[in-house]
Amino acid sequence: MGRIFDWIDSRFGVKAPHSRFLQRPLSERINYLYCLGGVAFVLFLCLVVSGALLTIYYVPSQDEAFQSIVRITREVRLGWFIRGVHKWSANLLIIFIILHTLRVILYKAYQPPRELNWVVGVCTLVVAFASGFTGYLLPWDQKAYWATEVGTSMAGTIPYIGKYLLYLLRGGTEVDGSTLIRFYSFHILWLPVTMALLLWAHFHMVKRQGISGGL
Numbered sequence: 001m002g003r004i005f006d007w008i009d010s011r012f013g014v015k016a017p018h019s020r021f022l023q024r025p026l027s028e029r030i031n032y033l034y035c036l037g038g039v040a041f042v043l044f045l046c047l048v049v050s051g052a053l054l055t056i057y058y059v060p061s062q063d064e065a066f067q068s069i070v071r072i073t074r075e076v077r078l079g080w081f082i083r084g085v086h087k088w089s090a091n092l093l094i095i096f097i098i099l100h101t102l103r104v105i106l107y108k109a110y111q112p113p114r115e116l117n118w119v120v121g122v123c124t125l126v127v128a129f130a131s132g133f134t135g136y137l138l139p140w141d142q143k144a145y146w147a148t149e150v151g152t153s154m155a156g157t158i159p160y161i162g163k164y165l166l167y168l169l170r171g172g173t174e175v176d177g178s179t180l181i182r183f184y185s186f187h188i189l190w191l192p193v194t195m196a197l198l199l200w201a202h203f204h205m206v207k208r209q210g211i212s213g214g215l
């Protein structure tokens with residue numbers, strides 16, 4: 001394995017630029033709670049891979065979305081498994097982001113110079129919730145429809161901007177095929193790309209500032 005990696009590295013050159021970061025000494029007060037962010041990142045990667053596989057069979061149209069989900073679950077080889085991985089990773093991601101946030105609060109790691117990383121972190125949380133909300137509509141069953149109907153109606157009650165926001169979210173006045181396409185686009189493209197950029201900034205700052213030293 002080592003020889004194969006060395007062969008790739010001699011052509012690709014990944015070892016040297018990263019070894020300084022990977023071999024950096026850490027504070028002795030670091031403990032397992034510092035792994036929560038890393039677990040959240042692994043879950044994000046699982047979501048990207050399983051989601052990319054689901055797009056092969058999922059059809060984002062109001063006539064076919066529900067049937068395509070039934071097909072993925074019952075007929076496509078390992079489709080039920082990939083769907084399960086996607087669902088579990090999504091739920092666990094939210095749990096682990098919240099636990100990671102609690103660790104940051106407990107250790108007061110939001111204080112300068114890490115305040116901007118806290119703000120970027122809050123944005124990842126918002127994007128994660130938005131991804132969950134948009135993904136929930138995609139099975140296009142009764143539960144999905146009514147959850148979106150209620151969720152978007154709530155946005156519609158915001159004073160002054162609510163009416164416009166409702167229209168923007170639904171792509172019209174009702175939850176219909178336009179809403180499905182809109183949510184699909186956000187779920188598989190805009191939100192994951194935004195999340196990837198936010199995580200790049202998040203890790204860049206962790207790398208620059210080092211990890212905070214514990215309680």
Ligand code: HEM
Nearest residue numbers: 034036037038040041101109117118121122124125211212
């Ligand atoms: C998908 C979402 C997120 C991922 C994958 C992620 C990942 C990470 C990782 C791997 C670290 C390094 C150390 C550790 O794990 O504790 C870290 C540090 C940090 N994260 Fe996150 N994070 C996410 C969301 C958040 C959120 C929601 C907040 C706060 C609202 C946040 C605030 C911070 C701060 C302030 C640090 C520096 C901590 C220190 O130096 O002790 N992160 N994050």
